[in-house]
Amino acid sequence: MEDRFKSYFKQIGNNIRKYRKAKHWTQQELADEVGMSRGYLSQIEASTNKAMLSVYMLIAIAEALDIAPRELL
Numbered sequence: 001m002e003d004r005f006k007s008y009f010k011q012i013g014n015n016i017r018k019y020r021k022a023k024h025w026t027q028q029e030l031a032d033e034v035g036m037s038r039g040y041l042s043q044i045e046a047s048t049n050k051a052m053l054s055v056y057m058l059i060a061i062a063e064a065l066d067i068a069p070r071e072l073l
Contacts, residue, residue, distance in 0.1 A: 008049065008073075012058070013047040015072045019065045020045075033064040 013050040020030050027045070034057065043051030050052040 009051075009053070010047040012072050013045040016061055016065075017045045019067055023025060024037060030061070032062060033073065034049075034060040 016030075020027070025033075027041050028038045031041045036057065040051060042052050043055075058072055059069050062072055
């Protein structure tokens with residue numbers, strides 16, 4: 001991940017965590033809902049260099065959390 005985009009991925013990860021916790025879901029529950037591993041979701045929420053979030057997955061996560069995709073951005 002390029003350094004200039006790091007803050008965006010960090011914000012997206014923070015927003016996913018915030019909305020997930022608002023639903024009282026664990027990482028495993030959200031991961032199961034969207035068809036990804038808990039480890040991958042953990043990397044996204046932590047905005048590690050290993051996790052690149054596709055638009056497809058961003059939309060799937062937003063739908064699972066019952067929010068508009070823009071709320072994660």
